[in-house]
Amino acid sequence: MTTPPPDPRTAGSPEPLTYAAAGVDLAAAEAVVARIRPHVERTATEGVLGSVGGFGGLFALPGRRWRNPVLVSAADGVGTKIEIARRMGRHDTIGVDLVAMVVDDLVVPGAKPLFLLDYIAVGRLDPAAVEQIVAGVADGCERAGCALLGGETAEHPGVLAADSYDVAGFGVGVVERDALLGPQRVSPGDAVVAMASTGLHANGYSLARRITEGMDLDDDHGLRLQSLGEALLRPTRIYCVDCLDLVANTEVHALCHVTGGGIAGNLPRVLPAGLGAVVDTTTFTPPMVFEVLRRAGRVPDDEMWRTFNMGAGMLAIVADGREAVEHLRGRDVDAWVCGGVDTSGRVRLAGLGQGRR
Amino acid sequence: MTTPPPDPRTAGSPEPLTYAAAGVDLAAAEAVVARIRPHVERTATEGVLGSVGGFGGLFALPGRRWRNPVLVSAADGVGTKIEIARRMGRHDTIGVDLVAMVVDDLVVPGAKPLFLLDYIAVGRLDPAAVEQIVAGVADGCERAGCALLGGETAEHPGVLAADSYDVAGFGVGVVERDALLGPQRVSPGDAVVAMASTGLHANGYSLARRITEGMDLDDDHGLRLQSLGEALLRPTRIYCVDCLDLVANTEVHALCHVTGGGIAGNLPRVLPAGLGAVVDTTTFTPPMVFEVLRRAGRVPDDEMWRTFNMGAGMLAIVADGREAVEHLRGRDVDAWVCGGVDTSGRVRLAGLGQGRR
Numbered sequence: 001m002t003t004p005p006p007d008p009r010t011a012g013s014p015e016p017l018t019y020a021a022a023g024v025d026l027a028a029a030e031a032v033v034a035r036i037r038p039h040v041e042r043t044a045t046e047g048v049l050g051s052v053g054g055f056g057g058l059f060a061l062p063g064r065r066w067r068n069p070v071l072v073s074a075a076d077g078v079g080t081k082i083e084i085a086r087r088m089g090r091h092d093t094i095g096v097d098l099v100a101m102v103v104d105d106l107v108v109p110g111a112k113p114l115f116l117l118d119y120i121a122v123g124r125l126d127p128a129a130v131e132q133i134v135a136g137v138a139d140g141c142e143r144a145g146c147a148l149l150g151g152e153t154a155e156h157p158g159v160l161a162a163d164s165y166d167v168a169g170f171g172v173g174v175v176e177r178d179a180l181l182g183p184q185r186v187s188p189g190d191a192v193v194a195m196a197s198t199g200l201h202a203n204g205y206s207l208a209r210r211i212t213e214g215m216d217l218d219d220d221h222g223l224r225l226q227s228l229g230e231a232l233l234r235p236t237r238i239y240c241v242d243c244l245d246l247v248a249n250t251e252v253h254a255l256c257h258v259t260g261g262g263i264a265g266n267l268p269r270v271l272p273a274g275l276g277a278v279v280d281t282t283t284f285t286p287p288m289v290f291e292v293l294r295r296a297g298r299v300p301d302d303e304m305w306r307t308f309n310m311g312a313g314m315l316a317i318v319a320d321g322r323e324a325v326e327h328l329r330g331r332d333v334d335a336w337v338c339g340g341v342d343t344s345g346r347v348r349l350a351g352l353g354q355g356r357r
Numbered sequence: 358m359t360t361p362p363p364d365p366r367t368a369g370s371p372e373p374l375t376y377a378a379a380g381v382d383l384a385a386a387e388a389v390v391a392r393i394r395p396h397v398e399r400t401a402t403e404g405v406l407g408s409v410g411g412f413g414g415l416f417a418l419p420g421r422r423w424r425n426p427v428l429v430s431a432a433d434g435v436g437t438k439i440e441i442a443r444r445m446g447r448h449d450t451i452g453v454d455l456v457a458m459v460v461d462d463l464v465v466p467g468a469k470p471l472f473l474l475d476y477i478a479v480g481r482l483d484p485a486a487v488e489q490i491v492a493g494v495a496d497g498c499e500r501a502g503c504a505l506l507g508g509e510t511a512e513h514p515g516v517l518a519a520d521s522y523d524v525a526g527f528g529v530g531v532v533e534r535d536a537l538l539g540p541q542r543v544s545p546g547d548a549v550v551a552m553a554s555t556g557l558h559a560n561g562y563s564l565a566r567r568i569t570e571g572m573d574l575d576d577d578h579g580l581r582l583q584s585l586g587e588a589l590l591r592p593t594r595i596y597c598v599d600c601l602d603l604v605a606n607t608e609v610h611a612l613c614h615v616t617g618g619g620i621a622g623n624l625p626r627v628l629p630a631g632l633g634a635v636v637d638t639t640t641f642t643p644p645m646v647f648e649v650l651r652r653a654g655r656v657p658d659d660e661m662w663r664t665f666n667m668g669a670g671m672l673a674i675v676a677d678g679r680e681a682v683e684h685l686r687g688r689d690v691d692a693w694v695c696g697g698v699d700t701s702g703r704v705r706l707a708g709l710g711q712g713r714r
Contacts, residue, residue: 017654019664022567049427053540053626055465055614056431060534061418070406071428074413075474075527077511108412117432119476119525152525154434158566159523164516168476168509170432170527177417183410209515210379257412269410297374307376 023157031127032153039131039138043148047114057149059115061174068177072111075170076101078202079260080209082166084232087217091129093235094167095136096143097202100236102171103144104257104314107240108270110181110247111173115149116141119168122153123160133167136235143238146171183272185253190341191321192267192277196334197313199287201236203260204307208232211297221292231289239314242333250327251319258309265306267315267347276344282351283338286311301353317341380514388484389510396488396495400505404471414506416472418531425534429468432527433458435559436617437566439523441589444574448486450592451524452493453500454559457593459528460501461614461671464597465627467538467604468530472506473498476525479510480517490524493592500595503528540629542610547698548678549624549634553691554670556644558593560617561664565589568654578649588646596671599690607684608676615666622663624672624704633701639708640695643668658710674698 020026049058061069078097085094095118103113118137120130130153141148160166200208215221217229226234239257246252254270256263263279271277290311294304304310318324321337328335339350377383406415418426435454442451452475460470475494477487487510498505517523557565572578574586583591596614603609611627613620620636628634647668651661661667675681678694685692696707 015655017564017568017656018660019561019564022564024563051466053465053613053623055462055626056429056468056530058466058537059428059430061423061426061428066418069418071416071418071471071529072413073416073472073474073506073527073529075476075507075509077476077478077509079511080513080515083515105412108410109408109415111413114428115430117430117527119432119434119527121434121478121523121525149430150432152432152434154436154523154525155563156437156523157563158437158440159517159521161516166478166511166513166516166523168478168511168525170430170474170476172428172430172529173413180415204376206381206512206514207374207376207379211374256410266410269412298372299374303375 025125028125028127032125032130035127035131036134039134040148043138043141045145045147048147048149051150057115057117059147059149066174066176069174070177070180072106072109072173072175073171074102074105075168076105077166077168080205081202083209084205084229086163088229088233090233091132092136093233095133096140096235098167098169099137099140099144100238101202102169103146103238103240106171106173107243108181108255108257109175110179111175112244113144113146113171113173113240115147116169116171117149118151120151120153120165121156121160122165123157124162125155140238144240181252181254183254183270186270186272186275186317186341188275188341188343190253190317190319191337192279192339192341193316193318193321193324193335194312194338195239195314195328197309197311198237199231199234199289201309201313203309207307208293211293215296223288223292228292237313242328242331243314243316245331246316246324246327250324252316253319254317256315258313258315262305262308262310263312263315264347264349270317271341274343274345275341276346277339277341278348278350279339280350281305283336284311305349305352312338382482385482385484389482389487392484392488393491396491397505400495400498402502402504405504405506408507414472414474416504416506423531423533426531427534427537429463429466429530429532430528431459431462432525433462434523434525437562438559440566441562441586443520445586445590447590448489449493450590452490453497453592455524455526456494456497456501457595458559459526460503460595460597463528463530464600465612465614466532467536468532469601470501470503470528470530470597472504473526473528474506475508477510477522478513478517479522480514481519482512497595501597538609538611540611540627543627543629543632543674543698545632545698545700547610547674547676548694549636549696549698550673550675550678550681550692551669551695552596552671552685554666554668555594556588556591556646558666558670560666564664565650568650572653580645580649585649594670599685599688600671600673602688603673603681603684607681609673610676611674613672615670615672619662619665619667620669620672621704621706627674628698631700631702632698633703634696634698635705635707636696637707638662640693641668662706662709669695
């Protein structure tokens with residue numbers, strides 16, 4: 001070791017410092033590993049090969065099965081829905097939202113999700129809380145049919161409050177190049193099919209939190225059978241398995257994951273230049289939580305539709321709307337034809353403000 | 358929309374609420390997208406196909422080139438090195454550290470990094486600061502030869518302080534199944550080759566920050582030519598390109614990314630059951646920043662070696678140590694034989710505490 005000259009300005013510590021004395025709890029880190037292992041293991045799929053010393057997760061992609069495989073990858077978080085989880089003291093469902101945000105981006109071009117990795121940053125490492133979070137991620141992976149291949153849990157005492165945390169998810173899927181869905185397949189006359197959402201999913205929470213700041217989350221506020229907090233925390237529906245089945249059995253041209261910005265913000269992303277669509281908002285039956293938020297925040301109707309999914313978390317643009325709806329309903333997915341593709345060049349939401357209040 | 362019965366307990370807002378009024382700055386979000394685009398574009402490699410409406414990044418993996426491709430994936434952060442960046446007010450190098458942490462995990466089983474995605478959580482969305490962070494990520498991707506395929510920037514006003522942020526990286530690489538490196542290839546008599554580090558890389562910062570809490574980061578503290586802050590913020594060396602070249606040209610059995618836990622914590626992860634290794638610490642010339650930390654914190658020698666990389670950020674376990682060192686030096690990588698594999702069943706650090714002070 002090269003020894004620099006002594007420096008009288010270097011204060012020095014009164015006691016010798018160690019990693020443990022600096023606040024890093026290695027026992028807690030080991031406890032986390034032990035607690036999350038069974039959750040990771042229950043998501044293992046055919047391709048999982050384990051890892052080399054844990055440096056990276058290994059996943060076999062059988063080369064013969066794929067002619068021109070395209071890997072699709074997405075990263076996402078759950079926004080400030082986490083703060084609702086914190087207010088409710090319940091952390092085993094945020095992971096489902098996280099997986100949903102990622103895998104339902106992967107399925108948009110038609111990819112089958114293969115695996116997911118999570119990143120969890122915590123203020124203070126509480127093994128039981130981290131286990132809850134990872135259990136939710138594993139639940140989501142099971143629903144999506146993908147493996148939880150790895151992840152990282154980071155303790156950031158200076159950056160996050162002790163009971164605060166953040167999660168990010170990263171997923172990889174695969175699709176044959178000549179099977180890619182997207183704008184290039186969409187034509188005027190295609191039907192737009194909506195698939196029902198379970199509530200806000202993981203978007204619009206900055207607005208929802210602002211509206212509900214002074215409201216009692218334990219009260220039902222007219223929601224019947226559930227509290228406002230339960231409605232706001234309700235896990236995101238995961239669509240990818242049903243979407244892939246729809247793609248395999250009917251003529252699907254594009255899929256649209258309705259996230260931040262709502263239908264108006266997302267549907268244009270999967271339409272080719274020059275084409276547009278009309279979506280009839282009167283065909284929607286938004287979960288009641290949206291009406292509670294609209295009233296309490298006196299949110300204008302068009303702002304509701306620009307911020308929230310308003311009852312449909314995934315859209316499919318298909319050749320035959322009725323066939324698609326029947327197929328989805330056969331799989332217990334509440335679906336309906338909500339509009340159609342035209343040559344208007346823009347997405348219009350029809351029927352806003354009609355027949356209500 | 359289903360209308361629930363009016364609820365007198367629902368307070369309601371005095372003014373109608375919108376997404377913008379709730380503190381979400383859509384203009385800033387658009388500015389971020391515009392600012393990071395050129396950085397993303399300069400990392401584009403052959404496989405990048407763009408994306409479908411930005412829902413997921415697409416990367417073509419030519420099927421004919423791979424017989425039995427194994428995807429390798431890793432997620433990581435940079436720990437609390439971010440707090441050093443914040444104290445220094447410099448955010449364009451943390452991205453290099455992030456890429457290094459991820460891609461040099463991917464190369465451990467011998468995988469070529471294909472692409473990376475980043476997740477950035479900020480307290481308040483400052484487009485210029487986010488651009489600095491992403492510029493660093495793009496720099497790292499260029500050095501690693503991988504594409505920045507996507508990412509997510511999340512604003513968490515309630516969770517992170519306005520000037521605070523966190524980053525996570527996710528990467529995917531590919532390796533032929535029959536070319537996987539790892540413990541199964543390691544034999545007694547193999548040489549352990551060390552590759553020089555640039556400093557702490559992104560590990561041990563909880564201890565380093567604790568030691569340097571009261572120290573002036575702008576002062577050199579005997580480091581010569583650089584301040585303590587510069588030495589602590591120095592970007593991590595990225596080894597994957599040199600490692601892959603070494604693998605292609607010499608007989609490499611395993612690679613070991615020296616991260617948290619140092620050599621003692623990481624080398625056992627790539628040794629098979631029953632084998633061990635001796636690493637001669639007197640062959641190391643740790644960068645001076647380690648000596649400054651050791652003195653200022655009065656950190657015991659073995660604790661230094663259990664916490665920091667002490668001058669070697671990557672180890673290669675090879676059939677011929679001299680050949681590997683020559684090959685690496687021919688690529689301007691400072692490398693040396695630091696030890697060997699034996700049948701002791703454990704990793705020993707020899708020479709600690711000798712010939713110094």
